[in-house]
Amino acid sequence: MIVGVGVDLCRVDRIRRSVDRFGKDWLDEVFTDAEQARLGPGEQLVQRAAMGFALKEACSKTIGTGFAGGNRRHNFLVNIDGLGCSIRLTGAARRRAVNLCGTSALVQLRTHIRSTAWVSALAVLEVGSSRSWIGCTDLLSLLPD
Template sequence: MLLGVGLDLCRIAPIRRSVSRLGKPWLDEIFTEAELAELVRSTDLAVAAARGFAAKEASAKALSTGFGDGAHWLDFETGPAETVRPVRLHGGARDHACALLPAKILIECQTWLSRDCGWAVAVALMSDRSSSLDQTIIWSTVSEAVIKPLSSCSLRLNDIGRCYA
């Protein structure tokens, strides 16, 4: 059963400035050791950080916590940058998930980069692991309905705001 959906759009330029000005201490506040190891292997640290940032934001929205109520950046740990990333929950985020549903909860996140306008886009789906939900169909639908228009920059910013308002 689909329990939550989160969408986040992250501009790459501000992330690039933060990485440049604040460096590793800033990254340490947001990313776990495993995530940092993955980030430093990328060809563009700022782009990889923006994708990870968007993935965490989307995951927090899917769980309906945001960052607060005991959930912090490090509580959402994204897996390797594959097509669909698994998200491990820790601390307050895990506590919130367990309170929602005692069964195993699965959060998966997929990220895309806009072609020309400098955005990282992430969608996270939270589902009950025991369901027979066909994730392939859901991800295909999300890609067609949400991601393609956003990643092609065919929407104006006001239109993007209406997509998830």
């Protein structure tokens, strides 16, 4: 059963301008130090930052709160590499997902990202599905804290 769906569309040039203008301050607002270490250098950093930003936005929508109710971008931890991406919910975001789905249910967060001059991110929060999902780049089981 699908509990929540989130979609985000982000322009890579917008992220480039933010990184150029605000640098580390902007990166610190959006990403943890560990996430930043995996972004890479130069243009790779910009592309991966755009992907991570869009994915965090999409995932915040799946739990129905956005970045309210104690949720921050640092509660949505992304890992982007050449093979795809993964995301892990922590803190208030994780608690909200578990509350939506029930603590005894298998909760799956499925994500898919496409990237060009624009980055699009799709996140689906599901309970109790074991079927495969075409285009899925991450399948994550969430357990209660």
